[in-house]
Amino acid sequence: MSQTSEQRLAVKLPGLNLKNPVMPASGCFAFGDNRYAEMFDLNQLGAIIIKAATLEPRVGNPMPRIAEVPGGVLNAVGLQNPGVDVILKEKLPQLKAKYPELPVIANVAGTQEADYAETARRLSDSGMVDALELNISCPNVKQGGMQFGTDPVSAQAVTAAVKKVSRVPVYVKLSPNVTDIVAIAQAAAAGGADGLSMINTLLGMRLDLKTRQPVLANGTGGLSGPAIKSIAVRMIYQVSQKVDLPIIAMGGISNAEDILEMFMAGASAVAIGTAIFHDPLVFPKVIADLPQKMTDFNIESLSGLIAEVRSQRNEN
């Protein structure tokens, strides 16, 4: 191959000039202030997506919040976070101090349009984040979250409200719990989104046979992990056919092949969540594996693959 290894993995998305396309998914890596960071150098990552930020602190849902199902995990954390001000005062400065070069995407959640906009404004004004990921898809909160992500009108409105105040590009994170993912993606595009992030978790539930009650205190939870990968691939494929925005793909990725499958479906970058729970070194591993796997499948560079896949999509 004629390109250097670095060139082969580099991808460019609005606001994000990444040396590789791999990042931790929101909510699975806190604010980088976790113990995985002791096991490998976060500078190896393409970028980091931090845990959802809301205007006010949130304590999240009661315990238990985690359950296991075949091929996947249910979580009902419920957007627990210390609130945007603490994130700006403590979490982000700590992260930037340790990894000044690491691109940061801040996940933004809220209960109404105004919260979303105000949280987004504060984060983007801080100069500490390179892009926002608008979480209109959290299935684990009663108000806001997913309700914005399941109705095109609200999705467009909240995107537009955030775009108006944000100085950094905005990626809208879509919920798979919808009849027509393309309609929501188009609504986000109409609202001015710079990119899409997909997919968030599918709404699931597990019952405890002894108590006959849900295992999770919240009742339902979000399904993530390998079980949802084929749904993510399908949705990314469908959306990339109709919407021109770059897509950060996630949902069940656990190895380099999965990453390439997402690119072939239409992704321009990827995030990994659940897989890290099983393999704490999944990030350095997939980043190291990618070049060989690309060679195996005749892919010179990811940017070339993105261009090729996108050019083959019939815009109709």
Added chain:
Amino acid sequence: MSQTSEQRLAVKLPGLNLKNPVMPASGCFAFGDNRYAEMFDLNQLGAIIIKAATLEPRVGNPMPRIAEVPGGVLNAVGLQNPGVDVILKEKLPQLKAKYPELPVIANVAGTQEADYAETARRLSDSGMVDALELNISCPNVKQGGMQFGTDPVSAQAVTAAVKKVSRVPVYVKLSPNVTDIVAIAQAAAAGGADGLSMINTLLGMRLDLKTRQPVLANGTGGLSGPAIKSIAVRMIYQVSQKVDLPIIAMGGISNAEDILEMFMAGASAVAIGTAIFHDPLVFPKVIADLPQKMTDFNIESLSGLIAEVRSQRNEN
């Protein structure tokens, strides 16, 4: 336990007086004319749900139609069937001749309301089926199928059209590929459904890294198997809270515990599809395992469990 083993497993649903609640799911057991029937006596089953019937013969989708994903299977068979007339002349008489006592549920599909109604009329008039399962949820056909199952207005209309002509109870089979499963269930109820059947497959896709094209000739396929169980449990739980109709549950069931979980979620009977591909004897096995598992979890009878679960649901 004071009840006999038979009483413990028996369940009663409109048109279906079942000695146990276990049946093969539509499309995973043909018309009973498969080789599994050589391995165990189908009279052991609670009932059988046969492959979809359409008014005209259908050749289905091109090959390949089957792909594997972690914890699940993608299929894009596309409702291949010899048409309702051949089914009435050959398939059903053969089934009834071999198993005169086995309750039969016929799965009905179509491309428009009139097909559904005519197919349903012919099947119900035949006297060979105990109930219909209205398939408004097949993700593998371009027209009809899922489109009826994702829009409440169409769902209600097609249900009403079929109810008008059917002499046997009608179970409407719901698609999980919707934003609001309760709305569709309520529409089916408003259309006069006698019961619900849920869930059909989730729309997924797998790409071949070598060809960069979908593995399935049809592009997308329906995801079934353990990967979707938590989604099925969630939807059945949600629907049973708002809609009074009995539910035949399916989606990832592979053992007796899974069956009990479905009952606790709100089911009144269950169907098993994908699991038989792995374990050809899954039906006799789960039927034999149920009584002991019920004892383990303090369940005297399934009919008692159904009543208990339903009585605890707050109708609001």
Added chain:
Amino acid sequence: MPSVKKFLLVKQQRLTNDVFQMDLQAAAPLVGYLPGRFVMVAIPNGLQQLRRPLAIAAVDEAAGKLSLIYRVVGQGTAQLAALTTGEQLSILGALGNGFATQKLVSGDRVLLVGGGTGLPPLMYLARFLAQKGCSVTTMVGFRTQTQIFGTQVFAAAGKLQLATDDGSAGIQGNVGTLLAAFNATDCQQVFACGPLGLLKAVQQRFAKQTMPVELSLESRMGCGMGACAGCMVSVGGGTLNQHICQEGPIFSAAEVQL
């Protein structure tokens, strides 16, 4: 009648870089394990929902012995290759119709044509027909010398015609080259198993001949039991009207649409 049985893995052998042979032992005699039929092997791991179809490469029914030969192509076969002696496999079999060998008698001349993972069923067939007293010629093609397996069996059963793409063993060329040179006039039956291209070449080569030509087909399978309609093929002018797993995997070249 198919049955699902536990088999003990008594030997795992690497035949080439990516082809393995498993020798398996059942607790009881096997019935109906005829040449051309196949089994569905469960991958001993909770993640894989589907069994894998593999042809019967060798069998001793009375002794309950079964051999499978498989190429590692994906996750399931990779897991099979990782199994070690003493582990157990759940196997569903025997399935499918098998090769139609009923009319062949001692002295009949038959041609076997195979390539790649199409060879295992032909290995069994070659032994079976040789035992019947048939005169067996087998044509096999490989990419290169290091990929060769099974040829001793064919040589022992009759005549072996070998081709490699790079000429590192046998003649340089492929099965097509061998077929072109073959004199078809004195041959009672042809059996072929291998990649689609090979099957098409055989179908075409003998299109004008009258002897039975049998092709063994492959398909992704859900059930292997005629229950899921995952494996249909068009036969005798119909459209996707037969199950490869049930009416097949062996079809008449004159009837099947490839």
Added chain:
Amino acid sequence: MPSVKKFLLVKQQRLTNDVFQMDLQAAAPLVGYLPGRFVMVAIPNGLQQLRRPLAIAAVDEAAGKLSLIYRVVGQGTAQLAALTTGEQLSILGALGNGFATQKLVSGDRVLLVGGGTGLPPLMYLARFLAQKGCSVTTMVGFRTQTQIFGTQVFAAAGKLQLATDDGSAGIQGNVGTLLAAFNATDCQQVFACGPLGLLKAVQQRFAKQTMPVELSLESRMGCGMGACAGCMVSVGGGTLNQHICQEGPIFSAAEVQL
């Protein structure tokens, strides 16, 4: 610094009907495997996505030896119990804060209170404190005699007070009965691990005492690494403000809200 290592299973032992001990060997010395800390064990099967948290029951850091004692309660632990000698396990550790034993000196009197699968970390702690020269009293409760395990360790490390619900061993009663009879005045530190009821009983019993009382908590865990917020607990008046996996699993009874 946590690390993920392959461990060889050198011994799998059944202690009671449903409690097993695994003795494991790492290729290199272990660091930081202190009493009260835990590991996350990957279930060697593609289906389970989450590692299972298990306490360190015994360790020889220099020799790379680790023992885990676990009750079979679900699918993951059932799979662990099915493993045989020679198989490998991927283990992430050591995690969590561990018991605060720094201030204890030889001659100090300590009380350990445990039940059920809370015993394994106390077994390590008892040995550890006995070696320090502390005078260790351990109270343990079981349902019945056949469920007893670990008591030799506690007896060897100091004084053992045993209760069974049915009186089949030790006194009839439970840990609560033993706690009520305990003279708390001359005890420097209390450590407890077990079911929620036991922890609450300990918290209450010593609520008015001034010595440190440490409780080891359990929670379903996603990561075990402070990354997923799956294991929060309310400490020091906050609401769900600390991670059981990171700031815990050991919390001060005076601070933690059970």
